[in-house]
Amino acid sequence: MKTQVAIIGAGPSGLLLGQLLHRQGIDNVIVERRSGEYVLSRIRAGVLEQGMVDLLREAGVDQRMDEEGIPHDGFELVFDNRRVRVALDELTGGSKVMVYGQTEVTRDLMEARAAAGATTLYEAENVQPHNLDSDNPYLTFEHDGKTVRLECDYIAGCDGYHGVSRQAIPQERIKEFEKVYPFGWLGMLSDTPPVSDELIYARHERGFSLCSMRSATRSRYYLQVPLDEKVEDWSDERFWEELKRRLPDEVAAKLITGPSIEKSIAPLRSYVVEPMQYGRLFLVGDAAHIVPPTGAKGLNLAASDVNTLYRLMVKVYQEGRTDLIERYSQTCLKRIWKAERFSWWMTSMLHNFSDQEDFNSRMQLAELDYVTSSKAGMTTIAENYVGLPYESLE
Numbered sequence: 001m002k003t004q005v006a007i008i009g010a011g012p013s014g015l016l017l018g019q020l021l022h023r024q025g026i027d028n029v030i031v032e033r034r035s036g037e038y039v040l041s042r043i044r045a046g047v048l049e050q051g052m053v054d055l056l057r058e059a060g061v062d063q064r065m066d067e068e069g070i071p072h073d074g075f076e077l078v079f080d081n082r083r084v085r086v087a088l089d090e091l092t093g094g095s096k097v098m099v100y101g102q103t104e105v106t107r108d109l110m111e112a113r114a115a116a117g118a119t120t121l122y123e124a125e126n127v128q129p130h131n132l133d134s135d136n137p138y139l140t141f142e143h144d145g146k147t148v149r150l151e152c153d154y155i156a157g158c159d160g161y162h163g164v165s166r167q168a169i170p171q172e173r174i175k176e177f178e179k180v181y182p183f184g185w186l187g188m189l190s191d192t193p194p195v196s197d198e199l200i201y202a203r204h205e206r207g208f209s210l211c212s213m214r215s216a217t218r219s220r221y222y223l224q225v226p227l228d229e230k231v232e233d234w235s236d237e238r239f240w241e242e243l244k245r246r247l248p249d250e251v252a253a254k255l256i257t258g259p260s261i262e263k264s265i266a267p268l269r270s271y272v273v274e275p276m277q278y279g280r281l282f283l284v285g286d287a288a289h290i291v292p293p294t295g296a297k298g299l300n301l302a303a304s305d306v307n308t309l310y311r312l313m314v315k316v317y318q319e320g321r322t323d324l325i326e327r328y329s330q331t332c333l334k335r336i337w338k339a340e341r342f343s344w345w346m347t348s349m350l351h352n353f354s355d356q357e358d359f360n361s362r363m364q365l366a367e368l369d370y371v372t373s374s375k376a377g378m379t380t381i382a383e384n385y386v387g388l389p390y391e392s393l394e
Helices: 012-023 036-041 050-058 063-068 088-092 102-116 236-246 298-319 322-350 358-373 375-386
Strands: 005-008 028-031 070-072 074-079 082-087 097-099 119-121 125-130 138-143 146-151 154-157 175-190 200-202 209-213 219-226 260-274 281-283
Touching: 005 012, 005 138, 012 028, 012 050, 012 102, 012 298, 036 102, 050 097, 050 298, 063 102, 074 088, 074 358, 082 088, 082 358, 082 375, 088 375, 154 298, 175 236, 200 322, 209 236, 219 236, 236 260, 260 322, 298 322, 322 358, 322 375, 358 375
Parallel strands: 005 028, 005 154, 028 119, 074 200, 154 281
Antiparallel strands: 070 097, 074 082, 125 138, 138 146, 175 219, 175 260, 200 209, 209 219
């Protein structure tokens, strides 16, 4: 097999890149080790930055998002018995976010790719990149009982933190930066109306909580829990009771409870690898960076990587600008580190830490009091939350 761009991973970043490239006439093949059904079963993010919304529109997969997605022009911060609304549109000149689940984004992209007749090979085993530091890279893998060699010009590693792409880079050629947090998020999905029209981020002495949603009838809630907690120890009743304790009384009184659809615990970490490219291989999304979910940046950062690589490939194939290839990593990392900073800051300000002393707690409250009483502070939150502008290659 031959193609121009080989994409490893059929999650939203790989599918979005493939869709954008296809619309520009750039041939690509996506190779995914899981089944399509498995990819769609992953329940992840649901808050899309303005930049990602615009990119999905450019990819031509915006119809259902615009019909079913929920535009949000603000969210609430809750702390010290106070509720403060961050007016995103007012503070950013009109930018908003869109609440639309990652599963739905993935489904839309899958359907668009199938309609376009583009090639996606699911359940491909033993995927391995080769000859990365040459002009003739290729992939090998097993599919339908056959060994396949896929020759290409470039490889996009969109296969996540545990994927093969980053592991294919010699260890001495990359540097990893990591911070592991001493807690996780217990998330629960339920077919219940959201407790609020907007997201609520709550700091409480018992731990952080987040009230989010996927639609007008489906809610997503999170609780900060110790890393040694087990999902099976959290009945639905226990989850709802703990959530009510961490919310203001007037919010807890409006909480509609019901059976969970899914519960899971996700550890929190900040992680970046530099550089994000090696020869003809480009790392995209979770293959190169992880952020705590507090700032709603994970999926959105992957989209910004896709935007950079997509525009780079257009320059290469339509203008012959191969000189820009070496700028991919530097361009992406400028935005990534700003998003890492925001996610770390929000996490540090809103969570209880196991070694937290009274001094640190007072510092958190002072920080929240300052930023929410200052227009400059509120603007900083809003600008980062809706997403900073995408970096230019030139």
